[in-house]
Amino acid sequence: MPMIKHSVSVAVLAAVLGWSAPSMANEAGDLLAKMRSAVHTLNYSGTLVYSQGNDLSNYQISHTVENGAEKESVVHLAQGSGMEGDTAESFSLAKLQQVQPQMEEVYALDLGGKDFVANRNCQIVVARPRDKMRYLQRYCIEPESGMLLKYSLVDRSHRSVEQLMFTALELAAVAPADPAATPAPVVPAVAAMPPSTDWVFSTLPAGFQQVQDLQQAGVNGQAPVRQIILSDGMTSVSVFIAPPGAPGILESIGLSAGAMKIYATEVAQHQVTLVGEVPVATLQSIGAGLQYVH
Amino acid sequence: MNTIKEELLSAFLDDESGDFERRRLLDELKKDDELGQTLSRYAFMGEAMRAGKGQSMGTGVSLLSRIQAELEDEPAYTADNVVPMPTRVTAAAPAANAANAGAVTKLHSYRWLGMGMAATVAAVAVGAMLFVSQPEAPTAQLAAALPATPSKTATVVADAGNTDARIQQVGRIDPQTRDILKQYVSQHVKYASTTVIAPSIRAVSYAND
Numbered sequence: 001m002p003m004i005k006h007s008v009s010v011a012v013l014a015a016v017l018g019w020s021a022p023s024m025a026n027e028a029g030d031l032l033a034k035m036r037s038a039v040h041t042l043n044y045s046g047t048l049v050y051s052q053g054n055d056l057s058n059y060q061i062s063h064t065v066e067n068g069a070e071k072e073s074v075v076h077l078a079q080g081s082g083m084e085g086d087t088a089e090s091f092s093l094a095k096l097q098q099v100q101p102q103m104e105e106v107y108a109l110d111l112g113g114k115d116f117v118a119n120r121n122c123q124i125v126v127a128r129p130r131d132k133m134r135y136l137q138r139y140c141i142e143p144e145s146g147m148l149l150k151y152s153l154v155d156r157s158h159r160s161v162e163q164l165m166f167t168a169l170e171l172a173a174v175a176p177a178d179p180a181a182t183p184a185p186v187v188p189a190v191a192a193m194p195p196s197t198d199w200v201f202s203t204l205p206a207g208f209q210q211v212q213d214l215q216q217a218g219v220n221g222q223a224p225v226r227q228i229i230l231s232d233g234m235t236s237v238s239v240f241i242a243p244p245g246a247p248g249i250l251e252s253i254g255l256s257a258g259a260m261k262i263y264a265t266e267v268a269q270h271q272v273t274l275v276g277e278v279p280v281a282t283l284q285s286i287g288a289g290l291q292y293v294h
Numbered sequence: 295m296n297t298i299k300e301e302l303l304s305a306f307l308d309d310e311s312g313d314f315e316r317r318r319l320l321d322e323l324k325k326d327d328e329l330g331q332t333l334s335r336y337a338f339m340g341e342a343m344r345a346g347k348g349q350s351m352g353t354g355v356s357l358l359s360r361i362q363a364e365l366e367d368e369p370a371y372t373a374d375n376v377v378p379m380p381t382r383v384t385a386a387a388p389a390a391n392a393a394n395a396g397a398v399t400k401l402h403s404y405r406w407l408g409m410g411m412a413a414t415v416a417a418v419a420v421g422a423m424l425f426v427s428q429p430e431a432p433t434a435q436l437a438a439a440l441p442a443t444p445s446k447t448a449t450v451v452a453d454a455g456n457t458d459a460r461i462q463q464v465g466r467i468d469p470q471t472r473d474i475l476k477q478y479v480s481q482h483v484k485y486a487s488t489t490v491i492a493p494s495i496r497a498v499s500y501a502n503d
Contacts, residue, residue, distance in 0.1 A: 047334040049323060056306065056316040058333065119327055167323065167330030216481055229486045238482040242474075255475070260482075262475060273474070275482040 028109040028125045031141050035125075038146030039063070040070060046118065046169035047077065052162050052258030103233025106130050106207030107137075115140045117149040118166040127234055132156060133205040133282040134235055135259065145171055153259045153277065162259040162277075199228065199241060203289040205282055207232035222246050230286065237276030237286060244269045254280055268292035299329055306333075 045062040062073040112124030122140040129136055140150035152163040201210070212229035226241040255262040263283035264273040267290050274283040302319045323330050 049320065049330075049333070051316070051320055056320055116327065118330065163320070165323065165330075168334045212485070214485060216477075227481060227485065231486075236482075236486040238478065238486045240478050240481075260479070262479070273478050275478050276486075 024111045025104075025109045028111045029104075031111075031123060031125050031143065031146070032109070032127075032139065034146035035139065035141045035148050039148055041065060042145060042147060043172040044147065044169060045172075046166050048164055048166045050162075050164050051160070055258075058167075102207050102209060103127075106134065106232050107234055112138070115150065118169040120147075120149060120169065122149045131206060132279065133285070134207075134232060134278050135161065137234055147171060155279070198293055199226070200291055200293055201230075201286070201289045202291050203285075204230065205232075205285050208237070208286070211236075216240075218242070218246060235277050237274055237278060237283065239286065239290065240273040240275070241267075242271040242273075246271070256280070263287060299326065303329065303333055 043064050045060075047058060047060050050057050050059055058077040060073075060075045060077055064071045107127040107129055110126045110128060112126050115122050115124055117140055120142050122142045125139045125141055127137040127139075136154040138150075138152045138154060139148060141148055147169070149169065150163075150165040152160050154160050208230045209232075210228060211231045212227075214227040214229070216225045216227050218224050223243050223246045225243075225246070228239040228241070230237045230239065254264075259277040260275065261278060261280045261283055262273065262275050263280055264271065265284075265287045266272065267287070270292065272287060272290060274287055276283060299322055302315055302322065305315055306319050323333065
């Protein structure tokens, strides 16, 4: 009899867990999508601490939306320097309103506990990688506004490679757009190219796919450099391809700056440099799959 | 707020805290909202005092120009200090590369950093340690295999005092490579940002490193 009771309990527990896991993942996905929208549509200002490896610094950030145009100011308080009035960039996956489908193949979304950051309640959302090719991402999001209050990237040794946390935050209502106002002109900073046919990836780490192909001006007036952007929906890698004869990096190198990694190599006599917030092994894997097709 | 927290905060704001103290302060900030507010208040006061002394707060400075300008200030090793050194670089012919076979190995001249053999060996060793310290096994294997095989992977730069190598260590590379990496990093931050808020902070953080 106790055996039967035990089996029933286990079955009930499994059913509850089986039912709640997708529900929590959906809720986590919804909250992430809400956050991605909120940080671009809300007016907010505040201060935050940012840690990268062992370094800790303090910033003041301000974001406003005027007639649909975003303005952001970031000032490094410790040194009184920063940038102000920079308009929103021309391309950012952060502006995607929905979580990309392939993301859920390589990350498991989960809801964590509650936290209290900058005098506000927030819900922890975790994007846990399903392999070694990316970092764990941890967000703490205010459910009502969708505002991000805390963010961290964690490697497989459970070491935080990058963290960001508001210490004070003010949210303001967004003024409705003035229909009479002239929208800010969109000036493409770089030339978007059709999908690359001469450069192909024979293999890519799971979940990564090409999302953008740009033509960037070369250094000091040199030949243009191609920037192919790959993404798994949560993080991205830039693959820079310099033509033969262009000034290049003279030797293969690997660099690390907190979450950001750089890896340079040579493919078909072209200098190829990969930059991204992923482990170096991921950059090496992407570089190894790159092929030049005549 | 107790005395220890005040001391941690004071040391951080005076730029006198070490890695351990900074980590501890971060842990305390996670738990103590009042401490976070105090940090913000003190930082603002410091900022106001610096602004009062005529220091710019960066108004009107564009993101990329900040990155370029700050990295320009880093020490560079000039061509005078660069000595050619033979090394093996695998250069695959395009057709052969397309067929994923027939890689040809040839010797390239190598621009040697003018810091002396011992310092360079130490840098490479620590650089290898940097990659070995990464959790990914393939990377560690590659780094370990470096001396024995003519691999295309060669770790060059790292901070001897800190395995969390910083981007300013690009300053140890020749100026041309450094300029190229600066541009690539700024273009990646600008055009391939995936996380919210963090790219802006990253960009200013790198600019001020």
